[in-house]
Amino acid sequence: MKVSGVHYLVGQGIENIWKNRMMAFASFCALLVSLVLVGISILAYQNLDSMIGGAESQNEVIVYLEEDTSADEINRIGNEIYQMQNIADVMFYSKEEAYQDWEDQMADYGILFESLGDDNPLIDSFRIQVQDIRYMNKTVSQLEHLDHIYRVRAPYDFVAIVTQLRTILTWVMSALILAMIFVSIVIISNTARTSVYSRREEIQIMKYVGATNAFIRLPFFIEGMITGFFAGCGALVITWVVYDAVSGVLQNQVALLSVIGVGSMIRFDAIYLPVAFAYLLGGALLGAVGSALSTRKYINV
Amino acid sequence: MVELKDVSVTYSSGVDALEHINLKINDGDFVFVVGASGAGKSTLIKLLLKEIDATSGTVTVNGYQLSHLKKKQIPELRRTIGIVFQDFRLISKMTVYENIAFVLRVIDAPRKYIRKRVPYVISLVGLQAKANSYPTELSGGEMQRVAIARALVNDPALIIADEPTGNIDPELSYEIVDLLRSINMQGTTVMMVTHEHELVRRFGGRIINITEGQIVFDDIMEGSDDEFLEELEISRISENLENPENLYHES
Numbered sequence: 001m002k003v004s005g006v007h008y009l010v011g012q013g014i015e016n017i018w019k020n021r022m023m024a025f026a027s028f029c030a031l032l033v034s035l036v037l038v039g040i041s042i043l044a045y046q047n048l049d050s051m052i053g054g055a056e057s058q059n060e061v062i063v064y065l066e067e068d069t070s071a072d073e074i075n076r077i078g079n080e081i082y083q084m085q086n087i088a089d090v091m092f093y094s095k096e097e098a099y100q101d102w103e104d105q106m107a108d109y110g111i112l113f114e115s116l117g118d119d120n121p122l123i124d125s126f127r128i129q130v131q132d133i134r135y136m137n138k139t140v141s142q143l144e145h146l147d148h149i150y151r152v153r154a155p156y157d158f159v160a161i162v163t164q165l166r167t168i169l170t171w172v173m174s175a176l177i178l179a180m181i182f183v184s185i186v187i188i189s190n191t192a193r194t195s196v197y198s199r200r201e202e203i204q205i206m207k208y209v210g211a212t213n214a215f216i217r218l219p220f221f222i223e224g225m226i227t228g229f230f231a232g233c234g235a236l237v238i239t240w241v242v243y244d245a246v247s248g249v250l251q252n253q254v255a256l257l258s259v260i261g262v263g264s265m266i267r268f269d270a271i272y273l274p275v276a277f278a279y280l281l282g283g284a285l286l287g288a289v290g291s292a293l294s295t296r297k298y299i300n301v
Numbered sequence: 302m303v304e305l306k307d308v309s310v311t312y313s314s315g316v317d318a319l320e321h322i323n324l325k326i327n328d329g330d331f332v333f334v335v336g337a338s339g340a341g342k343s344t345l346i347k348l349l350l351k352e353i354d355a356t357s358g359t360v361t362v363n364g365y366q367l368s369h370l371k372k373k374q375i376p377e378l379r380r381t382i383g384i385v386f387q388d389f390r391l392i393s394k395m396t397v398y399e400n401i402a403f404v405l406r407v408i409d410a411p412r413k414y415i416r417k418r419v420p421y422v423i424s425l426v427g428l429q430a431k432a433n434s435y436p437t438e439l440s441g442g443e444m445q446r447v448a449i450a451r452a453l454v455n456d457p458a459l460i461i462a463d464e465p466t467g468n469i470d471p472e473l474s475y476e477i478v479d480l481l482r483s484i485n486m487q488g489t490t491v492m493m494v495t496h497e498h499e500l501v502r503r504f505g506g507r508i509i510n511i512t513e514g515q516i517v518f519d520d521i522m523e524g525s526d527d528e529f530l531e532e533l534e535i536s537r538i539s540e541n542l543e544n545p546e547n548l549y550h551e552s
């Protein structure tokens with residue numbers, strides 16, 4: 001095909017949008033709604049997941065050591081724990097430190113400490129954060145099998161709640177996102193089909209006068225791509241506004257903040273590039289493929 | 302040139318639409334194809350356009366042996382054929398000019414050529430004044446003239462018209478047939494399908510009668526009304542055709 005031909009087809013694609021502006025607008029809306037539905041669902045999932053992740057990292061397993069464990073042995077145990085799987089962080093918390101912290105906390109009750117004299121009733125411990133709380137059980141039982149361990153204390157209730165929450169979230173959001181994707185496909189393919197249907201005569205005549213299939217499809221493809229691209233722009237703006245509004249509301253809720261860890265809400269600044277990229281590319285691709293595919297029915301004359 | 306050798310078409314529904322058809326239409330011929338409704342006339346046209354394939358036999362159109370033609374080559378074949386439908390099939394969103402120019406754009410013709418060729422064929426069918434009108438602003442006869450101009454614009458070797466006068470007043474039908482005959486006189490093969498025996502009798506020429514999927518008559522008949530034909534000979538459209546240079550103008 002000559003360059004003039006390509007030029008003509010691109011021009012035709014743009015011209016068609018104007019000539020069929022009602023259908024083009026319908027496609028634009030269908031794509032916009034689809035993109036926003038799917039986009040916001042995914043972002044909501046990621047945020048909730050990140051919040052749960054934030055809560056998760058607050059887990060703390062405490063390993064109390066037997067009394068009279070030597071410094072060498074403490075060192076060895078520390079290393080051993082550090083090399084275990086599923087350990088994010090290990091910190092030795094000596095009984096002296098513990099005592100000091102305790103004393104600071106209880107500064108108003110100095111009298112209490114006087115009675116203790118030099119006796120430190122506390123014991124050495126390791127404070128551990130696990131990487132994945134789903135495997136906390138296994139990690140705890142491994143810790144219990146180490147030498148010189150007096151007791152292991154794990155936040156089981158916390159783990160149970162968080163794990164459950166995450167499972168529910170994953171299921172609900174996956175179902176929601178899948179439903180949104182399904183709805184989007186239905187909307188887009190219906191609009192594209194209607195759009196092509198309204199021009200079936202044009203397509204048929206093109207076939208009769210000897211147009212190649214590529215020639216017939218390309219304007220639809222370009223049309224869909226341009227419409228999809230603008231729908232992507234629109235979806236980006238809408239998402240941005242909604243996102244800012246929602247995170248604004250949440251950040252003002254101090255009570256909520258402490259519960260769900262709003263601190264771990266993803267900032268839009270941090271993700272707007274990939275989000276914009278996904279919207280524009282997704283929009284253009286969906287628009288192009290959607291309308292090109294729906295020409296298939298009328299192209300076989 | 303069109304040649305069918307022992308061609309049969311059976312639709313998947315089991316209908317034998319054409320049976321053992323032998324037919325040859327030479328370059329430059331003008332033929333009427335007549336026959337009752339359901340006789341197989343449109344099936345014959347679909348066959349020539351390779352919209353359907355013959356169940357048996359061989360079909361040759363403008364040098365293409367259709368059973369050997371790949372799907373990808375169908376556009377190539379169709380560019381040698383101009384087609385006119387009973388219901389015009391103009392694109393309502395496009396003006397007369399655009400409806401015709403569209404065909405040349407589809408086959409990737411140079412713009413310069415399009416700008417010359419389209420006004421020329423518009424003048425051949427006598428619609429200079431309507432070039433910028435939309436189909437809805439035209440009469441049936443005018444719409445069919447646009448359709449004929451569209452079929453003609455690509456300078457096809459063969460023009461096929463499937464009941465081109467079916468949706469037009471009888472008076473105007475003669476004008477349409479006359480236009481097709483004038484085009485034929487310039488060398489284009491024309492095959493016109495029609496129900497209207499009156500029309501055929503008046504014009505005469507080669508007549509093919511298809512009945513129940515078979516050719517029952519294929520011969521030349523004299524026109525019945527010489528006076529009428531003479532009148533048409535001097536009509537405006539024929540005049541235009543004899544001096545096409547006079548018609549050329551930039552739009």
Ligand SMILES: Nc1ncnc2c1ncn2[C@@H]1O[C@H](COP(=O)(O)OP(=O)(O)OP(=O)(O)O)[C@@H](O)[C@H]1O
Binds near residue numbers: 336340342
């Ligand atoms: N797509 C199809 N599938 C099955 N049968 C068909 C199909 N098209 C036409 N037929 C049948 O084939 C026969 C010939 O039909 P065709 O359309 O060629 O008739 P025709 O001569 O053009 O009639 P008309 O003058 O009414 O246009 C008819 O019996 C018709 O019912």
Ligand SMILES: [Mg+2]
Binds near residue numbers: 342343344463
């Ligand atoms: Mg028919």
